[in-house]
Amino acid sequence: MAKQPERLQRVLITVDVAVLTVRQGRLSVLVERADSVWRSGEPAEEPGLLGAWHLPRAVVMAQDLDDVADAIVQDAGGIAEANDAQFVEQLRTYGTMSARPTDCRLSVAYVALVAESALAPPTGRVFAVDDLQEAGVLAYGHAPLLDDAVERVRAKFEYTTVATTLVTEPFTIPELRRVYESVWSVPLHPANFRRKVLATPGFVVSDATAGDRRGPDLFRRGTAALLHPAMLRPGEPDRD
Amino acid sequence: MAKQPERLQRVLITVDVAVLTVRQGRLSVLVERADSVWRSGEPAEEPGLLGAWHLPRAVVMAQDLDDVADAIVQDAGGIAEANDAQFVEQLRTYGTMSARPTDCRLSVAYVALVAESALAPPTGRVFAVDDLQEAGVLAYGHAPLLDDAVERVRAKFEYTTVATTLVTEPFTIPELRRVYESVWSVPLHPANFRRKVLATPGFVVSDATAGDRRGPDLFRRGTAALLHPAMLRPGEPDRD
DNA sequence: TCAATAGTGTCTATCAGACATTATATG
DNA sequence: CATATAATGTCTGATAGACACTATTGA
Numbered sequence: 001m002a003k004q005p006e007r008l009q010r011v012l013i014t015v016d017v018a019v020l021t022v023r024q025g026r027l028s029v030l031v032e033r034a035d036s037v038w039r040s041g042e043p044a045e046e047p048g049l050l051g052a053w054h055l056p057r058a059v060v061m062a063q064d065l066d067d068v069a070d071a072i073v074q075d076a077g078g079i080a081e082a083n084d085a086q087f088v089e090q091l092r093t094y095g096t097m098s099a100r101p102t103d104c105r106l107s108v109a110y111v112a113l114v115a116e117s118a119l120a121p122p123t124g125r126v127f128a129v130d131d132l133q134e135a136g137v138l139a140y141g142h143a144p145l146l147d148d149a150v151e152r153v154r155a156k157f158e159y160t161t162v163a164t165t166l167v168t169e170p171f172t173i174p175e176l177r178r179v180y181e182s183v184w185s186v187p188l189h190p191a192n193f194r195r196k197v198l199a200t201p202g203f204v205v206s207d208a209t210a211g212d213r214r215g216p217d218l219f220r221r222g223t224a225a226l227l228h229p230a231m232l233r234p235g236e237p238d239r240d
Numbered sequence: 241m242a243k244q245p246e247r248l249q250r251v252l253i254t255v256d257v258a259v260l261t262v263r264q265g266r267l268s269v270l271v272e273r274a275d276s277v278w279r280s281g282e283p284a285e286e287p288g289l290l291g292a293w294h295l296p297r298a299v300v301m302a303q304d305l306d307d308v309a310d311a312i313v314q315d316a317g318g319i320a321e322a323n324d325a326q327f328v329e330q331l332r333t334y335g336t337m338s339a340r341p342t343d344c345r346l347s348v349a350y351v352a353l354v355a356e357s358a359l360a361p362p363t364g365r366v367f368a369v370d371d372l373q374e375a376g377v378l379a380y381g382h383a384p385l386l387d388d389a390v391e392r393v394r395a396k397f398e399y400t401t402v403a404t405t406l407v408t409e410p411f412t413i414p415e416l417r418r419v420y421e422s423v424w425s426v427p428l429h430p431a432n433f434r435r436k437v438l439a440t441p442g443f444v445v446s447d448a449t450a451g452d453r454r455g456p457d458l459f460r461r462g463t464a465a466l467l468h469p470a471m472l473r474p475g476e477p478d479r480d
Numbered sequence: 481t482c483a484a485t486a487g488t489g490t491c492t493a494t495c496a497g498a499c500a501t502t503a504t505a506t507g
Numbered sequence: 508c509a510t511a512t513a514a515t516g517t518c519t520g521a522t523a524g525a526c527a528c529t530a531t532t533g534a
Contacts (some may be wrong), residue, residue, distance in 0.1 A: 011251055013346065015339075062344070065335040093333040093348050095305040097253075105301070106253065108333050154289065174486070192524060194487070199522095215532070216486055229472075229522085290522070432497060434514070439495095455505070455514055469495085 010231035011097075015068040016057040016086075016142065017110040018149035019077055022117055022166050022182045023126055027153075028116075029146060030076055031132070032056055032124035034139055052139035053132075055146065056124065060108070065090070069110040073186055078120035087113040087162050091148055094141060107141070111149040115166050130185075159182055159230040161203055161222065170207040173197060184233045251337075255308040256382065257328075257350040259317055259388035262422045263366055264408050267393075268356075271372070271387060272296050273365035274379055292379035293372075295386065296364065300348070305330070309350040318360035327353040327402050331388055331469040347381070349408060350452055351389040357404050370425075371456040385469040397423055401443055401462065410458035411464055413437060424473045440467055 019030035056076035060068055069088050074078065091109040119126065122156045131152055136143060156162050157180060164171075166179045177193045195204050202224025206217065259270035271293045284303055296316035309328050326373065331349040359366065369390055376383060395422060396402050404411075407421045417433045438445050442464025448459065 011253060013251060060337055062337050064331065064337065090332050092330050093305065095300075095348070097300055097302050097304065107347075159453075172486085189524065190486075191488080193524090196319070196523085205336075232469075232523090234524085412513085429497065430513075431499090431515080436496085472495085472496090 011104045011106055013106045013108070014057045015059040015065060015072060015110060016055050016059055016107050016111055016140065016145060017069055017072045017076070017106075018055050018091075018142075018146050019073055019112045019114055019119075020129070020149065020153055021114050021116045021126065023116045023128070025178065025182050026130070027183050027185070028128050028130040029132065029140055029149065030056060030119065030121055030126055031138070032076065053127075053137055055142045056070040057107075057140065062170065065108055069108075069112070072110075073112045075223040076121060076124055077114055077118070078122045079114065080120075087111075087165055088118055088151070091145070091152060094145065107145070109145045109148070111152050111238050113153065113162055113165055115168060115190045117168050128181055135239075154184055154233065157233055159227050161224055161227060164204065169220045170209075171220075172216040172218060174203070174216060176219075180231075186234060188234070200224070202230075203227065250345055251294045251344040253300040253348070254297045255300055255312060255350060256295050256347050256380065256385060257309055257312045257316070257352055258295050258331075258382075258386050259313055259352045259354055259359075260369070260389065260393055261356045261366065262419055263356045263368070265422050266368040266370070266419060267390065267423050267425070268366045268368050269372065269389075270296060270359065270364050270366055271378070272316065272361075278339055278348040293367075293377055294379040295382045296378065297347075305348055309352070312350075313352045314352065316361060316364055317354055317358070318362045318404060319354065319358055320360075327351075329392070330386070331392060332367055336387065347385070349385045349388070351392050353393065353402055353405055355408060357408050376443055394424055395467065399477050401464055401467060404444065409460045411460075412456040412458060413444075414452050414456060416444070416459075420471075426474060428474070434469055440464070443467065447476075 021028050021030070028163060032055070034052045034054055056072050058068055058072050063071075066088070068092070073086070073088055089111055091111050093109045094109060096105045116126075122144075123157065129146065132146065133143070138146060153162075163176060163183070164178050167175050173194045176197065177188055177190060180193070183190050202222040204219035205222045207220050242262055261268050261270070272295070274292045274294055296312050298312050303311075306328070309330070310326075313326070313328055329351055331351050334347045336345045356366075366410060369386065372378060372386065373383070378386060393402075403416060403419045403423070407415050414430065416437065417430060418431045419427055420433070421428050442462040445462050446461035447460050
């Protein structure tokens with residue numbers, strides 16, 4: 001009774017990560033080709049998928065799920081040192097459990113946010129998200145994953161300070177605003193955005209080291225992680 | 241190359257569901273005893289857990305994850321007919337992958353919301369959530385799952401109309417308010433709550449069938465699923 | 481010098497919270 | 508009749524969106 005191996009399922013468990021960044025003013029995502037060498041050291045197992053684009057992924061063997069996700073971000077993004085202000089969060093699990101064991105797959109999906117300056121993808125490329133969504137070419141069922149990841153990040157921007165992880169310090173308020181505009185795909189009112197950011201304590205802090213500098217004011221990341229109250233994205237036209 | 245069974249992991253995959261309801265004015269959750277007959281038809285596999293309370297769960301064999309979650313809600317809740325306005329949503333996956341195959345477990349967690357009137361748990365009981373959290377007795381690592389489930393539902397109440405699934409139609413505005421107060425564990429201003437609910441189109445619709453009835457006004461569920469703007473819970477003291 | 485952008489100030493409609501008032505039901 | 512609750516109306520402070528104005532930068 002202590003061991004009941006007959007209840008253990010043979011399942012291919014992967015961690016799949018949507019590594020999002022802002023590149024040239026557009027929300028973008030890191031993709032790889034199915035023919036590139038896999039993280040497990042073996043080539044892609046399905047000949048039909050050779051050459052198809054997909055999100056970075058790895059088979060889970062005997063590691064913690066979050067650790068696998070972190071490793072994928074580091075590896076696929078070509079990130080040198082483990083970044084401090086890195087955002088990696090589990091999204092949900094997509095499952096295909098079938099009676100045929102070879103069809104049993106679980107994909108534990110993650111979203112990650114990485115500054116473009118920290119990315120040096122060794123085997124992949126960075127594509128604008130809407131270009132990819134329009135083309136609809138993502139393999140491994142990664143299209144809905146990417147959709148969910150984008151929506152998660154857009155929502156996170158409303159009530160957290162994660163946006164500051166996508167700018168290099170020190171940064172200006174307009175730079176931070178352009179990150180929001182890129183992720184939300186909406187233009188924001190410069191004056192109101194500035195007022196809102198500065199009115200939220202701990203969002204950004206003034207960078208005093210550049211006292212005599214000319215040009216726009218410089219700031220660094222604040223200590224707050226959550227925004228109170230939230231900075232809601234516009235667009236939803238109020239009823240009535 | 242077509243089949244690579246050596247990459248398949250032997251893992252115990254379960255779906256674990258926090259079935260939440262409001263009972264006697266308190267947010268409550270459905271729990272079972274580990275010695276009760278399992279959904280798979282076998283008793284609990286770990287003698288050390290005999291008699292411990294845990295959330296309803298089931299081993300996933302060859303089914304869709306969402307279908308398993310729905311079945312658990314129906315089965316553990318003793319729900320007769322498949323309810324229309326039922327809320328079942330995936331939370332996230334908790335994983336313990338170890339080098340020892342017997343320690344490899346994946347728990348795909350779900351939250352469900354069910355009206356207390358629809359619950360007739362055949363093998364479990366319904367406990368107030370804060371009593372359970374205080375006691376800290378949940379097995380199978382279900383304590384953090386319950387915490388996450390409660391937080392997810394509290395957040396859902398802010399921007400969706402799921403609260404209406406916990407009252408029986410027709411209902412009064414104060415009844416709906418008491419659902420919010422129970423889930424959020426905060427008292428709400430009656431006048432402001434009423435104004436807010438009625439100002440949101442599609443949240444509730446007036447029940448004209450009880451035209452000559454005495455007493456508070458009766459309403460039914462509206463067609464809206466999302467609230468614009470959100471009904472934020474109080475408590476977060478504004479800065480400054 | 482001109483154009484574009486950064487920064488500051490102000491106005492207004494809207495909304496949340498609080499309070500007052502009246503009506504109704506229940507003891 | 509008294510109390511509790513439902514329902515309606517009003518007031519105020521805070522906020523978001525929009526606009527105007529000035530300052531600064533760079534072509």
